[in-house]
Amino acid sequence: MLRRSPANSVRTPRTASFVPVIQREIERMIGTGELTSGTRINESTLALRLGISRGPVREACRALEQIGLLRSELNRGFFVREVSTKEALDLYDIRAGLFGTAGRLAAAIVTTVQLRDLEELIARMDAAIEAPDIATFYQLNNEFHRHVVVASDNAKLIELYPLLEAELHLFRRRGLVLPGSMRTSNDEHKAILDALRQSDGTGAARLLERHILAGKARFLRTLEDDSATEGRPGPLDPRNTRSKDRPSNDR
Amino acid sequence: MLRRSPANSVRTPRTASFVPVIQREIERMIGTGELTSGTRINESTLALRLGISRGPVREACRALEQIGLLRSELNRGFFVREVSTKEALDLYDIRAGLFGTAGRLAAAIVTTVQLRDLEELIARMDAAIEAPDIATFYQLNNEFHRHVVVASDNAKLIELYPLLEAELHLFRRRGLVLPGSMRTSNDEHKAILDALRQSDGTGAARLLERHILAGKARFLRTLEDDSATEGRPGPLDPRNTRSKDRPSNDR
DNA sequence: TTTCTGAAAAGTGTTGACAGTTGTCGGTTC
DNA sequence: GAACCGACAACTGTCAACACTTTTCAGAAA
Numbered sequence A, B: 001m002l003r004r005s006p007a008n009s010v011r012t013p014r015t016a017s018f019v020p021v022i023q024r025e026i027e028r029m030i031g032t033g034e035l036t037s038g039t040r041i042n043e044s045t046l047a048l049r050l051g052i053s054r055g056p057v058r059e060a061c062r063a064l065e066q067i068g069l070l071r072s073e074l075n076r077g078f079f080v081r082e083v084s085t086k087e088a089l090d091l092y093d094i095r096a097g098l099f100g101t102a103g104r105l106a107a108a109i110v111t112t113v114q115l116r117d118l119e120e121l122i123a124r125m126d127a128a129i130e131a132p133d134i135a136t137f138y139q140l141n142n143e144f145h146r147h148v149v150v151a152s153d154n155a156k157l158i159e160l161y162p163l164l165e166a167e168l169h170l171f172r173r174r175g176l177v178l179p180g181s182m183r184t185s186n187d188e189h190k191a192i193l194d195a196l197r198q199s200d201g202t203g204a205a206r207l208l209e210r211h212i213l214a215g216k217a218r219f220l221r222t223l224e225d226d227s228a229t230e231g232r233p234g235p236l237d238p239r240n241t242r243s244k245d246r247p248s249n250d251r
Numbered sequence C: 001t002t003t004c005t006g007a008a009a010a011g012t013g014t015t016g017a018c019a020g021t022t023g024t025c026g027g028t029t030c
Numbered sequence D: 001g002a003a004c005c006g007a008c009a010a011c012t013g014t015c016a017a018c019a020c021t022t023t024t025c026a027g028a029a030a
Helices: A018-032 A043-050 A054-066 A085-109 A112-130 A134-151 A155-168 A179-197 A201-230 B018-031 B043-050 B054-066 B085-109 B112-130 B134-151 B155-168 B181-197 B201-230
Strands: A070-073 A077-080 B070-073 B077-080
Touching: A018 A043, A018 A054, A018 A155, A043 A054, A054 A070, A054 A077, A054 B054, A085 A134, A085 A155, A085 A179, A085 A201, A085 B085, A085 B155, A112 A134, A112 A179, A134 A155, A134 A179, A155 B085, A155 B155, A179 A201, B018 B043, B018 B054, B018 B155, B043 B054, B054 B070, B054 B077, B085 B134, B085 B155, B085 B181, B085 B201, B112 B134, B112 B181, B134 B155, B134 B181, B181 B201
Parallel strands: none
Antiparallel strands: A070 A077, B070 B077
């Protein structure tokens, strides 16, 4: 099946495309903060670093533009997107709706195994609160959310929800979880689990929606606190940090 | 600013990228049925037809893959996506959730002008029902939905919702609106308008959600009818028409 | 006739190069 | 000294060509 040079098959036994690999890599770099909001993607440099040419890099960027992690400017290339306060708040609303939907669907079909998993995650979050270990709590919290979405058994939802979360993370990085809120947050988790256990779809939906909206409220509070300490710009100022506002590309 | 040959500036005064243009073009071809589910996109042919090279075409395809209109197979290129019955039903659930969210948000901020627009659309739909003019009703119905989403003033939602609708249209084309359902559908519109008028967010959300889920129920009925007349394959068979099942690409 | 085979044709994945645009950084003018 | 100017460097958008894979199809074998 592999025609020539069975030994040095380092290059081009074309078993995979570069594009998804690059896409993940850029996602990773954004996730770790290696690439921060607003910075430009230098295609040539990135291609060189990955040992490939610009074509696949551009394709990956085009894909990432579509899911909202990058934006493009004509003749200036791709930039890591900046998410304004307004957009971040909008994302909370969408997530609330989708998360509620996930819960409604999940309540009808959730398995006992999945319920046990959720219960265990809640217990571990309690432990993290006692420690206290914010990083672990944050991670477990994400895991809990992911589990609920997966339990909905809605493939599109399972695909969509993390994309929205990733986009939200583009908002200037800050401690998203207030230490004081962990306990109440986990109490909400418990109520959610109860609703799911009782196959109470509308109840679960309502609780999950409120859970996210509570997150939105906390988010808003941190914004207000910041603007209070930082000074001038109003608490809900939709403007962002960029100095140079060019008209963004279409779509 | 334009350096050479001011007359025949047919080529390359680079004021726009080809990619969005091609993307729209492919979307259009899918929308009109010129490209049907499952067919392969021939990059070379398409590029030739548009008078450009394959690079931008590939970028556009990559973008369309990300929003769910195309899928890719290694060394075989891009295909117009096929949406299975399960996926179509999943999409209805997501749309229901998002549409409800849109309504909840819109109820709080909808303007009198927007309310009047919605009212007018409802009136025109009534007229279309009387005619009866199914095509016009279908179009006005879409317009109504779009208006509600726009009234939410949530940019991401406004971007997302039509994408889901487009994806749903990839399900093997069929008359999505049953003639008999137009009247009840428009009655639902009227109830929705009332809720919005009264700034009743939760009411609007519930009604909008049910409105979409009613569409899902009708969709299910048409499926059952079809399978009854067509013969063997079960009403909820998730399998699709493809003969050759290869492992699809990741993501 | 039907089934295999293998070579040519067709088409994708990637590359390197070119044309055009944007940004930089001296020097020049006011 | 600050604002302008123009050449140069850096970079994007696009193209044409190459390497490899998949598909097709005529001819051989059963």
